[in-house]
Each structure stands twice: as structure tokens, then as C-alpha cells.
Amino acid sequence: MVNTEHPAVDRVREALAAHGVTPEIRWFDEATPTAQAAADAIGIELGQIANSLVFTLDGEPLLVLTSGAHRVDTAWLGQQLGGTIARASKETVKDATGQVIGGVAPLGHPAPVRTLVDVALAEYDEVWAAAGHAHTVFPTSYAELLRVTGGTPIAVEPPA
Template identity: 65%
Template sequence: MRRSHPSVERVEAALAAAGTPVEVVWFDEGAHTAVAAATALDCPVGAIANSLVFTLDGEPVLVMTSGAHRVDTAFLGKRIGGRLKRADADTVKAATGQVIGGVAPVGHPAPLRTWVDTALAAFPVIWAAAGHAHTVFPTTFDDLVRLTGGTVTAVTLD
């Protein structure tokens, strides 16, 4: 039986429209963290592409970071030219149509300016949330950059 959720359907539609239809993987248990997703997938935590919403001088933006990193907001804000702050749950939902823990890199009401962590390039397959905390989909670094229109950058000094 195929599982479904409106946010996941929007992600699947966005991926298909971009020429990248994929099979979304559903977890029986939620994978709200990179560690939980990596454990469920039996992959390195660094191969989990966290979709994190911040505000850059008040504008919602997306940072795709390796699950092995925490975004250094001072470092990245200086690098991209503004004040970067973690978005609250209401801002995340309004900007993406998805809730924290399941935010996908695509399928949002409108495109978000996006930055993609250079560390994700080290993995041949990376896993991103598919619009719900119980879902992920496989992709590659190059496809993630293409799908999001993201700018590749380091997100931390480490």
C-alpha cells in the first residue's frame, strides 16, 4: 500500500517536474534528526542533507547542510552578506508548507534562496527529507544543487 501525505505529494511533483522522479522512502518511526535518519538508512550521518530554514535579514532562506555539521550562523551570515537567524516553526511552515523535521529541499510554495553545504559533496548518495518527518529521498550532490538552484558554500569553519 502506498503511503501519502499532501506535503510529500508536492515534493514528488516538484521532483518529477525537475526531471528527477524518485522513490520516496517511508519510515515506520519518524526520523526527526539526522542521526535517526542515518540509523534508519544505515548510512553515515554526513550523508543526510538537513533542510534548515533561517532568516537572512528577515527573509526566509534555506540552508542544506550535512547531518554531520551544525550551521555556524555568524560564519555563514558573514559569508553570504547578512544576519542569519534560525527561523521559528511558523516561519518554516509559511515558507515551505512543511513542518520542522520533515522540510524537503523542494516542494515549497515559492522558491527559497538556498545554500548547499560543500561537505555533502563527499557522499555519492545523500538523503533529504521528502516533506514529512517519516520520509526521505535519495539524491546526489549535483542534483541537490540543481534542484534547489543553491549556491555551494561551507556552512561552518570546521
């Protein structure tokens, strides 16, 4: 039996509840640190995973919630935002979110983080996001994800 208590997960649960959302947080025996691993464990399409990726935009933390079926085109997205996007260090991720890579949730962070939400997630009625730990996920919707994160809807790669 996997331990179902963790401070980061508790903060995510509390942040969701503050927005009137109380999804069941699913715990896995094995870590699901990649979108594919999470999709396989849940039994859903890869695109339904809302990856929480932390970058920096001109040195400031930037959380990008992207469909598991997409890769963020950092050069293109940086141009759209008028700055330079770089991958955040693991220390920056931990400082900005209070969580570690592989389990970063869309919310439950020590302070607000500018958040962008991939418009491709709108294609699905249900999406799944990490809940603050690499062994956890929770179900949500695109609209709910925008609402609870205060995120900005945006394409994360150029149109095909």
C-alpha cells in the same frame, strides 16, 4: 502499515518530477526528525543526510541544506553572506516551505526559497533528504540537489 500519502510529500514528488527526477520516496513507521535518526533508519553515515534547515537572513527565509555531520555556524555564515542569520520560527518554516520542522524537504515549497547547499555533501555519491514529512526521505546526489533546488554551493562552517 504507515500511510504513504501526504500533500506535502506529493508536492515534493511533483517538484522532483518536474526536474526529471523520480526517486523512490522511503516511508518509515517512526518519524526520523533528526539527522542521526534518519541515518540510523537508512543505515548510512550521518554526513550523508542533507538536513533542510530554515533560517532567516535579515528577516527573509533562507534554506540551508547541510550535511548531518555539520552544524551551521550562523554567525560565520551570516558574515559570508553580508547579513544576520537567525533560526526561523516554526511558523516561518511552515509559511516558507509548506512543511513542518523535522520533515522539511529541499524543494516542493509554495514559492522559491533562497537555498544554500553545504559543499561537504559533495563528499558522498549518495545523500538523503526529507521528502516533506518526518516519516520520509529520498536519495539524491550533491549535483542533483544543486540542480533541483537552484541552490548555491557554500561552506556552512569556517575551514578547520
